[in-house]
Amino acid sequence: MKEKISDKTINRLTLYHCILxxxxxxxxxxxxxxxxxxxxxxxxxxVRKDISLLENSGKSRVGYIVSDLKKSIEKTLGFAHPxxxxxxxxxxxxxALAKYDNFLNYGLNVLALFDNDPLKVGVTINxxxxxxxxxxxxxxxxxxxxxxxxxxxRIAAQSTVDFLVDSNIKxxxxxxxxxxxxxxxIEVWNENLMGNFLHFSYKISN
Amino acid sequence: MKEKISDKTINRLTLYHCILxxxxxxxxxxxxxxxxxxxxxxxxxxVRKDISLLENSGKSRVGYIVSDLKKSIEKTLGFAHPxxxxxxxxxxxxxALAKYDNFLNYGLNVLALFDNDPLKVGVTINxxxxxxxxxxxxxxxxxxxxxxxxxxxRIAAQSTVDFLVDSNIKxxxxxxxxxxxxxxxIEVWNENLMGNFLHFSYKISN
Numbered sequence: 001m002k003e004k005i006s007d008k009t010i011n012r013l014t015l016y017h018c019i020l021x022x023x024x025x026x027x028x029x030x031x032x033x034x035x036x037x038x039x040x041x042x043x044x045x046x047v048r049k050d051i052s053l054l055e056n057s058g059k060s061r062v063g064y065i066v067s068d069l070k071k072s073i074e075k076t077l078g079f080a081h082p083x084x085x086x087x088x089x090x091x092x093x094x095x096a097l098a099k100y101d102n103f104l105n106y107g108l109n110v111l112a113l114f115d116n117d118p119l120k121v122g123v124t125i126n127x128x129x130x131x132x133x134x135x136x137x138x139x140x141x142x143x144x145x146x147x148x149x150x151x152x153x154r155i156a157a158q159s160t161v162d163f164l165v166d167s168n169i170k171x172x173x174x175x176x177x178x179x180x181x182x183x184x185x186i187e188v189w190n191e192n193l194m195g196n197f198l199h200f201s202y203k204i205s206n
Numbered sequence: 207m208k209e210k211i212s213d214k215t216i217n218r219l220t221l222y223h224c225i226l227x228x229x230x231x232x233x234x235x236x237x238x239x240x241x242x243x244x245x246x247x248x249x250x251x252x253v254r255k256d257i258s259l260l261e262n263s264g265k266s267r268v269g270y271i272v273s274d275l276k277k278s279i280e281k282t283l284g285f286a287h288p289x290x291x292x293x294x295x296x297x298x299x300x301x302a303l304a305k306y307d308n309f310l311n312y313g314l315n316v317l318a319l320f321d322n323d324p325l326k327v328g329v330t331i332n333x334x335x336x337x338x339x340x341x342x343x344x345x346x347x348x349x350x351x352x353x354x355x356x357x358x359x360r361i362a363a364q365s366t367v368d369f370l371v372d373s374n375i376k377x378x379x380x381x382x383x384x385x386x387x388x389x390x391x392i393e394v395w396n397e398n399l400m401g402n403f404l405h406f407s408y409k410i411s412n
Binding site for chain 1: 219283299313360361406
């Protein structure tokens with residue numbers, strides 16, 4: 001097994017992946033570490049170091065082969081093993097995420113949405129049906145889903161999470177602006193959009 | 207001037223802010239570093255150290271005064287100086303962001319949306335009008351806007367950014383899954399939703 005890759009390296013690898021996708025769209029077949037470095041305004045030795053962590057990175061005499069390097073990043077970061085997920089909360093953000101086809105390219109397979117609003121139940125968004133939240137335990141079991149994208153309002157976040165935990169959900173990608181209380185065996189990933197904005201805002205005003 | 211606060215500390219402060227908002231909603235008036243630490247599963251000495259960087263942190267005999275600590279974080283992170291911004295791209299994500307009233311609480315004031323689709327122009331979303339993209343230079347100047355939330359499709363991202371740079375936009379919060387080429391004096395903040403997911407995904411499968 002290869003060494004565990006750091007958060008910062010993962011973040012850079014996902015940006016390299018983005019660039020490689022753009023190159024493929026443009027029909028360009030090879031790329032150098034200097035080209036990647038210039039686009040991201042980082043050092044090219046850093047790019048080479050990151051890529052050296054990958055298997056079959058597509059190194060050639062004229063740089064890297066774009067398609068090989070892209071596949072190598074996907075393999076390392078686990079795109080090859082898609083994870084099934086539900087979106088809980090069929091509000092604006094939930095619907096935007098349901099329509100985001102890019103997820104599947106990255107190994108995230110959203111199967112359905114859930115909401116407690118009877119007016120939303122039965123609607124189909126981008127081939128995904130909205131079910132009443134009460135059906136989640138049954139459907140999670142049937143479809144083998146352990147991951148949820150949580151997009152409910154802040155006021156409903158904790159009670160919804162308690163319900164999800166009881167429904168055997170193990171991984172929560174939390175888009176609601178709320179810090180969730182969960183048992184130790186549940187993994188929560190806080191998207192914290194406002195936190196990201198404040199980072200940006202703080203940087204540009206200092 | 208106080209010392210510059212690190213990215214990791216800013217991130218924790220925004221999570222503390224989230225918790226404080228929840229406490230205010232629940233009508234709880236004081237909070238301890240241990241309470242905050244337990245919610246975030248971090249060390250309480252870390253919490254105290256972070257809070258010590260703030261002015262007027264609301265320290266009392268029984269912990270911190272929730273409202274004072276919240277205000278202190280807001281002041282330190284610059285919520286008090288709202289930034290005007292446009293959303294460029296009135297697709298699903300753009301509309302979701304336009305409806306996200308939480309932004310204003312955090313000092314981000316979205317004034318209008320822009321799109322190149324004539325069918326979207328003239329529509330009003332959450333009191334914000336959608337204008338044709340060609341009107342952006344004029345309206346940015348008139349409204350004093352230098353910041354944009356970019357939510358256009360990947361394929362349109364670079365050409366849109368070139369146009370924004372020509373329109374004197376200086377700060378770009380990029381939600382499109384694309385690495386943008388910009389001059390050195392333009393600040394780009396890549397939201398990189400998929401990168402965030404891959405972090406999470408990588409962590410839970412290793």
